[in-house]
Amino acid sequence: MLETKPALSFENGVMVNYSDLLAIAEEYKSLPETIVTAAQGSRANAVKSDLKKNADLIKKELKAEDKRRSEAFYEENHGAVAALDTLLSVREDLVERTNTWEKTRLDANMPVLEAFIDEQNELHHLDSQHQLSANDWRKLGTFTPTGKIVGKVQNEIVSQARLAEYDQNKQPELTPLDLLKRDLNRAFSELYSNYEDDGIYGGKDIKDDLAKIAQLLQ
Incomplete structure (x- = not known):
């Protein structure tokens, strides 16, 4: 010191x-x-x-x-x-x-x-x-x-x-586009499942289902 x-x-x-x-x-x-x-x-x-x-x-x-x-x-x-x-x-x-x-x-x-x-x-x-x-x-x-x-x-x-x-190893966060794609995939999957399980729908039913998907695209 x-x-x-x-x-x-x-x-x-x-x-x-x-x-x-x-x-x-x-x-x-x-x-x-x-x-x-x-x-x-x-x-x-x-x-x-x-x-x-x-x-x-x-x-x-x-x-x-x-x-x-x-x-x-x-x-x-x-x-x-x-x-x-x-x-x-x-x-x-x-x-x-x-x-x-x-x-x-x-x-x-x-x-x-x-x-x-x-x-x-x-x-x-x-x-x-x-x-x-x-x-x-x-x-x-x-x-x-x-x-x-x-x-x-x-x-x-x-x-x-x-x-x-x-x-480095954590899962990347989903972007708004990724979330939209995920929701669209789920919507189409559920729609396809309904048609498979319940048979042929009428035109009105198809329009109603597609309208739900259209909301996701807004």
Whole structure:
């Protein structure tokens, strides 16, 4: 866990803790050029957040003090501008380095996730339309520091595979046209059965039966 950083503040128009912040920023530069462990990656991400918070605070305080005291403040407290530039520069460097590390780590771990996804697709007999994609879970939080899939993520993938299987195998809902065809088939079937059972109908009876079917076509 990172120690508490000194907070930037202004007292009587003078910036407080500027030197301490710059010293800490210099310390951050000593992080390895290539981040190789999850702990280093976690620290770097925390540092990025901390630097952004302090940089935002400097910008906010500069604007507020400028309104209070005029542009002369920048000449009296030029260190604030330097602190902002330094913190932003260090943060940009960390962003680039951690982004590279995160991509490298993800690329190394993805085969494990892809194998598990393929296993679930095969286990649930999912077709191309319903198959799961490993890209849906492509993020650092999917993996433990040792490169294994986090348990709750595995459970989520299994649940999604089961839902996909259900969706794939459920009977399609009948459209209005399908319902009409079904009702027409039943009507003709019943009409045919009546003629078979009761013998020959008269013309009026046939018209009455056909009228019932005609209603279905309206």
